[in-house]
Amino acid sequence: MESTTADSRDARPHLDARHPRRTRRRLRVCHECDWLVALPPLRAGEKADCPRCGHTLAQRRSHPAERNLALSLAALVALAIAVSFPFISFEFSGIHNRIELFETTxxxxxxxQPVVAVCVLLGIAVLPxxxxxxxxxxxxxxxxxxxLPFSRGIARSLVHMHPWMMxxxxIVGTLVSLIKVAGLAEVSLGISFWAFxxxxxxxxxxxxxxxxxxxWFSLAGEPLAPAHSRTGTTAAEQGLAGCPTxxxxxxxxxxxxxxCRRCGEPLHARVPNSLQRTWALLAASAxxxxxxxxxPIMTTTYLGDASPSTIIGGVVQLWQMGSYPVAGVIFVASVLVPxxxxxALSWLCIAARYRTGEHRTVRTRLYRVTELIGRWSMVDVFVVAILVALIRAGTLMSITPGPAALAFAAVVVLTMLAAITFDPRLLWQSPSSVKEASHA
Incomplete structure (x- = not known):
C-alpha cells in the first residue's frame, strides 16, 4: 500500500504486499480485489491505495468535521434558494412562461409519467x-x-445514497435544453438556475x-481485527471480510x-448470486x-404541427442545427454510454467466470469506469423534464413526453443496479472459484 502526497510521490510510507504478516490494527480489505492490508499513518492530503489493484482505501482531509459541516450547510442554503425562485423563463410570440425547479417533476x-417524475425528483433534490x-x-x-442519536444508521446511508445523486x-441537461430552444424563443435564466x-x-x-x-473512527472507534488476520493475502482465504460501509x-x-460489528452492514465473502443478478439486470436493460x-422520447408541437423525436432523431436534429458539441454530448450519454x-459488464461477467487471472487490473479499471459513467445517461431524461415544463404554449408551441422517456430511465437505473450488483472481487479469483462463489 502507498500513501501518496499531493506534492511528492517519493516521500511516502510503503508496505510490501508480498510478505504476509500478522497485525490487528488499522486493517483494511480492498473492496475490489479482496486484498488485506494495514493502513500506514496518514497526514492531511495523503491517501492510501491498494498495492494490488490501486483502489483508494483511505484519504485524509484537513479539519474534516469543520470542512464537511460548512460545505453541507452551504449546499443546503443554495438548494433552498434554488427551489424558492424562478428557474428558467422563455418568451415566444408574446407568450411568456417561467418555471420553478420542482415544475420539472x-x-x-x-x-x-409519475415514475419518471419520481426519478427526477429523487436525483436532483430529495436524495441530495x-x-x-x-x-x-x-x-x-x-x-x-x-x-447525535441515530448517527451510525445515518452514516451507513451515505454510501447507499451517493450513486443516485445527479x-x-x-445542470448538463439544462444547458442542452437551453441550446435546443435558443433558436426558437428568447430564454432567460433565473436566480434559481445559478443557485442550483x-x-x-x-x-x-x-x-x-x-x-x-x-x-467512522470518530463515531464508534475501531475494534481490533480478528486475531488470525494476516496482511498480504486475501481476506476470503482467512474467513474474513471488510465492511464496504x-x-x-x-x-x-x-x-x-x-x-459488521461496528455499523451492522451485512457482509459476504462474495456477493451472493452476483453474476446471475448482473446478467438478469443486463438482460432487462437490453x-x-x-x-x-x-x-419517441418527446413530441414537439409547433404552429399546430406535431413532430415526434426519438433519441437518435434528437442527436441528428442538433447536428443539423450546427450544435455539434451538444449533439456529441447527447450521443455519448444516450447511445454510447448505455x-x-x-x-462492458457482459464482458466482465464472462471474464470473471471463464477467463484466467491475466489482465485483472485492466478489467478492474474497466469496472470502475462503467460504475462511474452510468448515471450520466440520465441527461436525456432531464432534458425532457425541463422542456416539458418550460415549453407550454398549446398548439402554438409545446413539448410533451413520449413513451421512450420511461423506457430510457429504466435502462439507466437497471444498468446502474447491474454495476452495483457485480462483485469486482470475482475478477481476481480463478474461474473454478468464481463458479463456486456464484452458487453460494
Missing amino acids: TQLIGFH ALYLASVAWLHVGLLRREP ADVF CAFAVLLLVTTQSIDNDWM CGLVNTLDTHGHGR VMYVPANLY VGKLL
Missing part, C-alpha cells in the same frame, strides 16, 4: 438534500465530541471531502456471511433499450 405527473442533512447531522455530533447531470449550479458544485465537493475512515475487518461464518430507441456499459 409536477408537469411530468400531469402527462402521466437527505445526504447533505445527514452529513451536517453527523459532523455536528463529531464537533461536539458526542455523536444534480451535476441535471452552486448547489451542484458544493454537493460534488462535499461528497469528495468525506473522510469515511476518519468519520465502514471498512472494519470482520470474521465470517462457515457459509461466508456475517454482519430489452428496455429497444423501445427507448424505437419510440451500449458500452451493457457490453
Whole structure:
C-alpha cells in the first residue's frame, strides 16, 4: 500500500504486499480485489491505495468535521434558494412562461409519467438534500465530541445514497435544453438556475471531502481485527471480510456471511448470486433499450404541427442545427454510454467466470469506469423534464413526453443496479472459484 502526497510521490510510507504478516490494527480489505492490508499513518492530503489493484482505501482531509459541516450547510442554503425562485423563463410570440425547479417533476405527473417524475425528483433534490442533512447531522455530533442519536444508521446511508445523486447531470441537461430552444424563443435564466449550479458544485465537493475512515473512527472507534488476520493475502482465504460501509475487518461464518460489528452492514465473502443478478439486470436493460430507441422520447408541437423525436432523431436534429458539441454530448450519454456499459459488464461477467487471472487490473479499471459513467445517461431524461415544463404554449408551441422517456430511465437505473450488483472481487479469483462463489 502507498500513501501518496499531493506534492511528492517519493516521500511516502510503503508496505510490501508480498510478505504476509500478522497485525490487528488499522486493517483494511480492498473492496475490489479482496486484498488485506494495514493502513500506514496518514497526514492531511495523503491517501492510501491498494498495492494490488490501486483502489483508494483511505484519504485524509484537513479539519474534516469543520470542512464537511460548512460545505453541507452551504449546499443546503443554495438548494433552498434554488427551489424558492424562478428557474428558467422563455418568451415566444408574446407568450411568456417561467418555471420553478420542482415544475420539472409536477408537469411530468400531469402527462402521466409519475415514475419518471419520481426519478427526477429523487436525483436532483430529495436524495441530495437527505445526504447533505445527514452529513451536517453527523459532523455536528463529531464537533461536539458526542455523536447525535441515530448517527451510525445515518452514516451507513451515505454510501447507499451517493450513486443516485445527479444534480451535476441535471445542470448538463439544462444547458442542452437551453441550446435546443435558443433558436426558437428568447430564454432567460433565473436566480434559481445559478443557485442550483452552486448547489451542484458544493454537493460534488462535499461528497469528495468525506473522510469515511476518519468519520467512522470518530463515531464508534475501531475494534481490533480478528486475531488470525494476516496482511498480504486475501481476506476470503482467512474467513474474513471488510465492511464496504465502514471498512472494519470482520470474521465470517462457515457459509461466508456475517454482519459488521461496528455499523451492522451485512457482509459476504462474495456477493451472493452476483453474476446471475448482473446478467438478469443486463438482460432487462437490453430489452428496455429497444423501445427507448424505437419510440419517441418527446413530441414537439409547433404552429399546430406535431413532430415526434426519438433519441437518435434528437442527436441528428442538433447536428443539423450546427450544435455539434451538444449533439456529441447527447450521443455519448444516450447511445454510447448505455451500449458500452451493457457490453462492458457482459464482458466482465464472462471474464470473471471463464477467463484466467491475466489482465485483472485492466478489467478492474474497466469496472470502475462503467460504475462511474452510468448515471450520466440520465441527461436525456432531464432534458425532457425541463422542456416539458418550460415549453407550454398549446398548439402554438409545446413539448410533451413520449413513451421512450420511461423506457430510457429504466435502462439507466437497471444498468446502474447491474454495476452495483457485480462483485469486482470475482475478477481476481480463478474461474473454478468464481463458479463456486456464484452458487453460494
